[in-house]
Amino acid sequence: MASMDVVPVSSDHNAVQGSDQADGTKDGVSGVVEVLDLEEGEAQKSFYSKGSVIMMVIFSGLAIGSDGYNAAVIGNVELLLAILYPESLTSSIYTRLSNAFLIGMIVGMLMFGVVADQLGRKTGAVATTALLVLGIVLSTAAKGTDETGMFWMLIIARGIAGVGAGGEYPVSGAGAAEASDENKGMRKHRGFMFAMIADLSASLGYVFGGLVPLLLLLCVGQKKEKYxxxxxxxxxxxxxxxxxIFWFRYKMAVSTAYRKASMRRQKVPYLLAIKRYWRPLLGASSTWFLYNWIAIPFGIFSGTITNRVNAGDSLITNLGWGVVINCFYIPGPFIGGYLSDKIGRRKTMALGFAMQAVLGFVLGGAYHKIVPIFPLFVVMYGVFLTLGEVGPGSTVVLASSESFPTAIRGQMMGLCSAISKAGAAIGTQVFIPITSGAGDQGAFLVGSAFAVLGALIAFFVIPDVGRRLEDEDENWKKYLEENGWVADWGDNETKDPRGVVINQRSS
Structure with a gap:
């Protein structure tokens, strides 16, 4: 059989151009792909649409899961570095090392939101992957003329990795949303798919961020010289x-939505965009901010748990309890994803916030009675974490993606996600004085109060939007036309991988 250039494209399907459109599918199935060998002219048909969407989901999940791992692993690595370099790892170096990845993520979110919209999802995906790989390689090989020099190289490398990881949010979020819009059946389950992509994968990344160092320590017999x-x-x-996933991303095709509704390499009317979309921008960014702000108690209460089992003197036990605590995040995406498709993103987010607030107030109010019953405390605290994933954890990325048109989706998502990371940074700083003044009980109560605020914002500010991305794209076009803004819509320049021609019907 003749060789074929069969490309596992994300469901970023290219609209057929020219005479290819005349030979559309006649079997009534949406998204049939005709893969042609350009040299020998043989043709083969395969039902590609649903499979390609699933692949986009899987690979986007791997990308964000990788980001979760690289964000989480530094906390456990620092435990080893503190033992190996007790004098060189000063408090200032420790803070810079901890913050480098976070700062890099904020830069990447803002920068690659623009790249994804102006240069295309594929360009953004390839660039973010390359930067993340470069950052990881430099982190692994960090050296210096002295220990301080090594730490500075590690700080810079972590910042580079953070830029790549942060860029994944607008790139993968926009790409996955448009992929799922290619097929009516997949669009129906977009909420569950996004919960798997953005929440479950990140949660698993955090689990492996503790599990991998733990297993490596066990493999080397916990010998200090092997740290x-x-x-x-x-x-x-x-x-x-x-x-x-790099090869897959290099072979991505362009989505139908981006082909038809992007403003590639054009000036964007940001004032008009804010005037029209201020409400979803405010709702999505503030709830995402609050979600990250509330998620900070993990770092605080994991210490409480390890102290309860006298694990403070054991590095292995400390890492083990961290893995156990992170596992409580995992059930949330399954519940939240299901509810998101059934009752909507806005109601699911508000419900999760509200339930987390109720349980948090119970834990805070009866803290001194619950903590002595250690298994009860662990379970209740675990459910508290799970509820955060049921609500905002499963829906914030999707709410930030569906609410905006294709032309500015990446930039709006990048802005929302960057604000969310500011919430993580501020939350870390604020919780320290809270726990110092009011103890762990006070942190629970304050965190629960913010959950109430999150529920109110989710329910009253975030709008319900249609599931078809094309609808908002058309509304955006009409809005700009009414305001005298002229744009050249779509991407007619980018070429898809050689040999791929897609015949599809609108669904």
Missing amino acids: DLVWRLSFALGLIPPVS
Whole structure:
């Protein structure tokens, strides 16, 4: 059989151009792909649309899961670095090392939101993957003329990795939303798919961020002289997901939505955009901010748990309890994803926030009675974490994606996600004085109060939007036309991978 250039494109399907449109599918099935060998002219038909969407979901999930791993692993690596370099790892170096990835993520979110809209999803996807890989390689190989020099190289490398990881949010979020819009059946389950992409994958990344160093320590017999190997391998193993998806991303095709409704390489009317979309922008960014702000108690209460079992003197037990606590995040995306498709994004987010607030007030109010019953405290605290994933954890990325038109989707998502990371940074700083003044009980009560605020914003500010992305694209076009703005819509320049021609019907 003749060789074929069969490309596992994300469901970013290219609209057929020219005479190819005349030979559309006649079997009534949406998204049939005709793969042609350009040299020998043989043709083969396969039902590609649904499979390509699923692939986009899987690979986007791997990308964001990789980001979760690389964000989480540094906290566990720092435990080893503190033992190996007690004098060089000063408080200022420790803070810079902890913040480098976060700052890089904020830069990446803002920068690649623009790249994804102006240069295309594929360009953004390839660039973010390359930067993440570069950052991980430099982190693994960090060296210096002295220990302080090594730490500075590690700080810079983590910042580079953070830029790539942060860029994944607007790139994968916009790309996955448009992929799921290619097929009516997949569009119906977009809420569940996004919960798997954006929430479950990130949660699993955090679990493996603690599990991998733990297993490596066990493999080397917990020998201190092997700690250097452990922390470098912990970084290096983070290369597996981004490297494994690089070829797929390089072979991505352009989505129908981007082909038809992008404003590629054009000036964007930001004032008009804010005037029209201020409400979803405010709702999505503030709820995402609050979600990250509330999620900070994990770092605080994991210490409470390890102290309850006298784990403070054992590095292995500390890492083990961190893995156990992170596992409580995992059930949330399944519940939240299901509810998101059944009752809508806005109601699911508000419900999760509200239930988390109720349980948080119970934990805070009866804290001193619950903590002595250690298994009860662990379970209730675990459910508290789960509820956060049921609501905002499963819906914030999707709400930030569906609410905006294709032309500015990446930039709006990038802005919302950057604001959310500011919530994480501010929450870290604010919780420290709260726990110092009011203890863990006060942190629960304050966190629950913010959950109430999140529920109110989700329910009253975030609008219900249609599931068809094309509808908002058309509304955006009409809005700009009414305001005298002329644009050249769509992408007619970018070429899809060689040999791929897609015949599809609108669904």
